[in-house]
Amino acid sequence: MDFELPDEIRDFCEATRSIVNDLLPLERDFVETGVVPPIVRQTLIENGYFGMALPEEYGGLGLGALAQAAVQIELARLPPQFWTEIRPLMGPGAKNIAYHCTEAQKELLIPGMTTGEIPVAFALTEPGSGSDPGSMRTTATRNADGWVINGSKTYISNGKNAKYVTVYAYTDKSAGPRGGISAFLMPADTPGFAVTGVIELMGTSPAVYELTFDECQVGPDALIGEEGKGFHYALECLNEGRMNVGATAVGMGEYALELATEEAKVRPAFGSVIADFQAIRHYLAGMATDMRAARLILLDAAWRYDQGEKRRELASMAKLFATEAGSRTVDTALQIYGGAGYCKGYAIERLYRDIRITRIYEGSSEIQKNTIARELLR
Amino acid sequence: MKTLVYVAHDNVHLGDATLATVTAASKLGEVHLLVAGAGCGAVAEAASRIAGIGKVHVADDAACEHQLAENIAPLIAGLMTDHDAVLFPATTTGKNIAPRVAALLDVMQISDILSVEGERTFTRPIYAGNAIATVESSDAKLVITVRGTAFDKAEAEGGAAEIAAVASTDDAGKSSFVSAELAKSERPELTSAKIIVSGGRALKDSATFENIVMPLADKLGAGVGASRAAVDAGYVPNDYQVGQTGKIVAPEVYIAIGISGAIQHLAGMKDSKTIIAINKDEDAPIFQVADIGLVADLYQAVPELTAAL
Amino acid sequence: MKALVPVKRVIDYNVKPRVKADGSGVDLANVKMSMNPFDEIAVEEAVRLKEAGQIDEIVVVSIGPAKAQETLRAALAMGADSALLIETEEAIEPLAVAKMLKAVSGEVEPGLIILGKQAIDDDSNQTGQMLAGLMNLPQGTFASKVELEGDHVRVTREVDGGLETVRLSTPAIITTDLRLNEPRYASLPNIMKAKKKPLEIKTPADYGVDIAPRLKTLNVSEPPVRQAGVKVADVDELIARLKAMGVA
Numbered sequence: 001m002d003f004e005l006p007d008e009i010r011d012f013c014e015a016t017r018s019i020v021n022d023l024l025p026l027e028r029d030f031v032e033t034g035v036v037p038p039i040v041r042q043t044l045i046e047n048g049y050f051g052m053a054l055p056e057e058y059g060g061l062g063l064g065a066l067a068q069a070a071v072q073i074e075l076a077r078l079p080p081q082f083w084t085e086i087r088p089l090m091g092p093g094a095k096n097i098a099y100h101c102t103e104a105q106k107e108l109l110i111p112g113m114t115t116g117e118i119p120v121a122f123a124l125t126e127p128g129s130g131s132d133p134g135s136m137r138t139t140a141t142r143n144a145d146g147w148v149i150n151g152s153k154t155y156i157s158n159g160k161n162a163k164y165v166t167v168y169a170y171t172d173k174s175a176g177p178r179g180g181i182s183a184f185l186m187p188a189d190t191p192g193f194a195v196t197g198v199i200e201l202m203g204t205s206p207a208v209y210e211l212t213f214d215e216c217q218v219g220p221d222a223l224i225g226e227e228g229k230g231f232h233y234a235l236e237c238l239n240e241g242r243m244n245v246g247a248t249a250v251g252m253g254e255y256a257l258e259l260a261t262e263e264a265k266v267r268p269a270f271g272s273v274i275a276d277f278q279a280i281r282h283y284l285a286g287m288a289t290d291m292r293a294a295r296l297i298l299l300d301a302a303w304r305y306d307q308g309e310k311r312r313e314l315a316s317m318a319k320l321f322a323t324e325a326g327s328r329t330v331d332t333a334l335q336i337y338g339g340a341g342y343c344k345g346y347a348i349e350r351l352y353r354d355i356r357i358t359r360i361y362e363g364s365s366e367i368q369k370n371t372i373a374r375e376l377l378r
Numbered sequence: 379m380k381t382l383v384y385v386a387h388d389n390v391h392l393g394d395a396t397l398a399t400v401t402a403a404s405k406l407g408e409v410h411l412l413v414a415g416a417g418c419g420a421v422a423e424a425a426s427r428i429a430g431i432g433k434v435h436v437a438d439d440a441a442c443e444h445q446l447a448e449n450i451a452p453l454i455a456g457l458m459t460d461h462d463a464v465l466f467p468a469t470t471t472g473k474n475i476a477p478r479v480a481a482l483l484d485v486m487q488i489s490d491i492l493s494v495e496g497e498r499t500f501t502r503p504i505y506a507g508n509a510i511a512t513v514e515s516s517d518a519k520l521v522i523t524v525r526g527t528a529f530d531k532a533e534a535e536g537g538a539a540e541i542a543a544v545a546s547t548d549d550a551g552k553s554s555f556v557s558a559e560l561a562k563s564e565r566p567e568l569t570s571a572k573i574i575v576s577g578g579r580a581l582k583d584s585a586t587f588e589n590i591v592m593p594l595a596d597k598l599g600a601g602v603g604a605s606r607a608a609v610d611a612g613y614v615p616n617d618y619q620v621g622q623t624g625k626i627v628a629p630e631v632y633i634a635i636g637i638s639g640a641i642q643h644l645a646g647m648k649d650s651k652t653i654i655a656i657n658k659d660e661d662a663p664i665f666q667v668a669d670i671g672l673v674a675d676l677y678q679a680v681p682e683l684t685a686a687l
Numbered sequence: 688m689k690a691l692v693p694v695k696r697v698i699d700y701n702v703k704p705r706v707k708a709d710g711s712g713v714d715l716a717n718v719k720m721s722m723n724p725f726d727e728i729a730v731e732e733a734v735r736l737k738e739a740g741q742i743d744e745i746v747v748v749s750i751g752p753a754k755a756q757e758t759l760r761a762a763l764a765m766g767a768d769s770a771l772l773i774e775t776e777e778a779i780e781p782l783a784v785a786k787m788l789k790a791v792s793g794e795v796e797p798g799l800i801i802l803g804k805q806a807i808d809d810d811s812n813q814t815g816q817m818l819a820g821l822m823n824l825p826q827g828t829f830a831s832k833v834e835l836e837g838d839h840v841r842v843t844r845e846v847d848g849g850l851e852t853v854r855l856s857t858p859a860i861i862t863t864d865l866r867l868n869e870p871r872y873a874s875l876p877n878i879m880k881a882k883k884k885p886l887e888i889k890t891p892a893d894y895g896v897d898i899a900p901r902l903k904t905l906n907v908s909e910p911p912v913r914q915a916g917v918k919v920a921d922v923d924e925l926i927a928r929l930k931a932m933g934v935a
């Protein structure tokens with residue numbers, strides 16, 4: 001058993017760490033102006049991050065799950081607004097394109113996705129249909145020119161900037177989700193498509209979007225892969241998405257642990273520093289143990305995935321544990337910081353807000369437990 | 379031991395850095411000086427008046443005019459048949475020439491010494507001054523550069539040493555001087571200033587640096603320094619930089635304005651007698667070394683201070 | 688024309704070094720190590736010259752422990768073409784490094800050798816000048832600008848009084864100062880490409896260079912620590928203290 005990351009992945013992490021360290025000071029500008037300095041996006045694109053998970057033949061890097069997780073852990077130290085655009089490029093939407101689109105579609109899209117010229121969005125969730133996507137109401141009906149999409153989606157990251165949206169819709173309600181839902185690649189300039197709502201958030205990206213599809217006519221080639229396989233495609237790629245969310249939680253938790261450790265060493269109280277008090281020391285010990293376990297369970301799942309052991313419960317356990325442990329750690333870090341931890345301008349304050357979503361999206365903690373239990377009891 | 383000290387100069391004036399180097403050399407033995415330049419008679423005169431030295435060798439030759447290492451190093455290597463040690467001030471010129479001499483003599487140089495502990499034993503800073511190494515040389519000849527702030531200055535007057543011409547080696551023909559852009563300033567030179575006012579990244583731009591830092595320096599008759607961040611951002615020229623890779627200073631009073639106190643900056647000024655820091659961040663590392671700290675916005679505090687002096 | 692760029696693995700510049708209690712040196716166990724920042728600048732300069740079509744090939748070399756392969760890989764990822772590690776676990780002094788580099792230059796025949804002006808561990812600031820002396824080549828130290836002009840190179844140097852420009856015939860030796868350039872990141876795609884570039888490993892014995900140290904380190908100690916002083920409440924109090932010191 002060798003628990004060291006392979007050399008190449010370690011190099012990725014080191015390179016990423018130095019980029020992150022150089023970009024972190026820009027957080028101050030971002031906090032003051034609310035605008036992410038353009039150099040951030042440019043740096044991430046130039047250094048290959050947009051194409052990390054995309055196939056090499058089309059200009060991506062084709063990194064495996066382990067490499068992606070390790071790099072995401074590093075990137076997650078940056079405010080999420082600096083890297084939210086990368087999430088859809090690593091998640092199910094992009095994977096659906098890479099795995100199931102035609103050669104022509106891939107050539108059209110993927111090179112532009114790696115350079116940031118073609119932003120994409122993944123539209124699965126609907127109002128009232130989140131954890132249970134089978135209850136979606138959006139439909140696609142075949143006609144002479146291809147398909148007509150009707151319905152609405154919500155909470156869609158990148159929904160406003162996207163040039164293409166992967167949309168999941170019922171093509172045959174009677175066949176149920178497995179067999180009845182299909183995936184489509186829809187250009188954002190399709191008549192009838194509109195961004196009808198901006199949903200502001202507690203943290204993470206500035207907003208997510210509500211999308212409306214009103215008689216959206218797309219060609220026959222808009223269908224991704226086979227008709228009726230959409231649900232399967234969406235779920236197939238959730239494993240990878242879940243590990244990536246787990247990775248962001250590990251990165252945020254580790255960062256919070258580091259900040260809290262440094263703070264405890266210098267924060268004066270009662271004639272010494274708070275790191276001298278056993279209560280604080282025990283906090284730090286618990287956080288460090290949590291984060292070590294989180295890192296290991298995540299990297300183990302990712303490594304096994306790369307070896308072909310794509311068991312769903314491994315990704316679920318990794319996401320569940322990493323996001324819960326990361327959240328506990330950030331919460332305790334804020335406690336160690338005291339009042340300052342609750343103040344804008346301190347990284348702990350944003351970590352506290354930003355990590356919260358990791359227990360919800362790409363399958364909430366409860367849904368992960370359902371998956372784990374289902375596999376256990378199978 | 380017979381030592382040779384390389385005299386710092388610009389063909390007109392004798393550089394201050396020479397005097398501390400003479401003090402270091404005198405701890406090893408008899409001190410001879412070398413003035414290598416062109417039309418440098420006045421420098422040789424001044425050198426001969428330094429207290430306690432033996433002889434001044436002068437190589438007055440066109441090939442030496444710009445003190446190019448390619449031409450000076452063989453000259454010194456030749457003189458080393460009669461000397462046991464050669465000491466250079468750790469100026470950019472000294473640092474440029476000394477290792478080339480060491481290579482010609484097949485000797486390991488000892489850089490930037492802080493003290494002389496014995497005939498062949500010296501202390502020197504490593505890791506940006508975060509550690510001090512005591513090293514002993516086993517080489518037959520010593521090649522040394524001397525940190526100016528670590529030694530007292532020898533008396534500039536009082537001696538009457540013999541001046542002897544030495545033949546320069548020919549121009550090696552591999553390098554030539556093109557031009558120099560040297561800052562002309564009425565203010566005291568950094569490495570010899572008694573008071574230094576230094577500005578950091580917080581000064582925003584060169585006009586602001588000029589308006590905030592310079593008036594205070596003028597009031598105090600101080601030299602002006604800067605952090606690397608301020609130099610990199612173009613507020614002031616490179617020769618203002620204080621630190622591990624800039625100038626090493628140790629004035630009576632060092633006033634750091636809007637400088638965070640990175641270890642590389644501290645390496646250049648932490649031997650100052652009194653350090654005063656003005657910074658709006660009460661946790662800035664500079665306060666860990668400052669004797670007097672003022673947590674304040676420099677844009678208010680500094681003009682107020684200047685006006686009140 | 689080829690460029691040879693020596694790189695050294697040193698303690699990362701962000702890490703505050705700790706002196707070992709027994710005075711034998713600085714504790715490097717479990718400390719983050721990186722490429723010497725000045726060497727990164729040297730690699731960057733060579734890569735820029737190559738991108739400008741003025742240099743055809745960049746060879747990077749490190750003399751140091753097996754782990755220095757990581758440093759070489761980082762240089763390859765920045766754009767160097769091939770790497771050579773002269774592997775030794777001994778601490779090697781600048782003079783011996785310069786002798787080894789002279790031997791390597793004999794094989795590579797570079798038109799430019801670009802080195803960092805100093806390594807941030809022992810702060811010697813010697814290797815480039817020594818190599819120039821040993822090879823009898825011209826030297827442009829503390830460079831803030833490098834311009835290749837046919838078989839000459841014009842180097843602007845950071846000197847105590849400001850800037851100085853010299854013109855050197857090639858082959859020439861250049862040592863870098865901080866403002867020469869801003870090194871690029873090793874990007875993910877380039878790290879992947881670097882994996883496939885050649886990295887040769889040799890030993891000092893292959894070059895017949897005597898690496899026995901000439902300096903013996905008797906002791907390494909902490910410098911005297913400065914104690915934090917007082918914080919004053921306002922400018923008036925600061926002025927009062929300055930007056931008390933006789934400064935104002």
Ligand SMILES: Cc1cc2nc3c(=O)[nH]c(=O)nc-3n(C[C@H](O)[C@H](O)[C@H](O)COP(=O)(O)OP(=O)(O)OC[C@H]3O[C@@H](n4cnc5c(N)ncnc54)[C@H](O)[C@@H]3O)c2cc1C
Binds near residue numbers: 125131208364
């Ligand atoms: C910032 C952000 C970005 C997002 N980006 C996207 C995107 O790009 N594309 C996209 O399609 N979606 C996106 N989403 C939607 C996200 O995936 C859903 O919010 C998530 O799946 C949960 O669905 P829901 O909000 O409808 O909650 P619900 O499904 O209504 O769940 C509410 C609560 O009930 C629990 N629950 C539900 N079912 C069960 C069960 N069977 N057993 C036990 N407990 C259960 C849940 O765990 C949760 O605690 C995003 C959401 C946010 C906030």
Ligand SMILES: Cc1cc2nc3c(=O)[nH]c(=O)nc-3n(C[C@H](O)[C@H](O)[C@H](O)COP(=O)(O)OP(=O)(O)OC[C@H]3O[C@@H](n4cnc5c(N)ncnc54)[C@H](O)[C@@H]3O)c2cc1C
Binds near residue numbers: 605606608700724
């Ligand atoms: C190999 C290497 C060598 C280096 N060599 C040197 C060197 O020789 N010398 C050197 O200086 N650095 C050197 N550095 C750089 C060093 O690491 C730091 O980056 C640099 O010293 C920071 O400069 P600064 O303190 O001006 O800027 P910052 O670290 O950005 O600090 C600015 C400070 O200004 C304060 N401030 C901002 N606004 C105000 C205001 N309105 N009022 C009051 N305070 C304010 C802030 O609180 C902050 O503390 C080197 C780095 C490397 C890697």
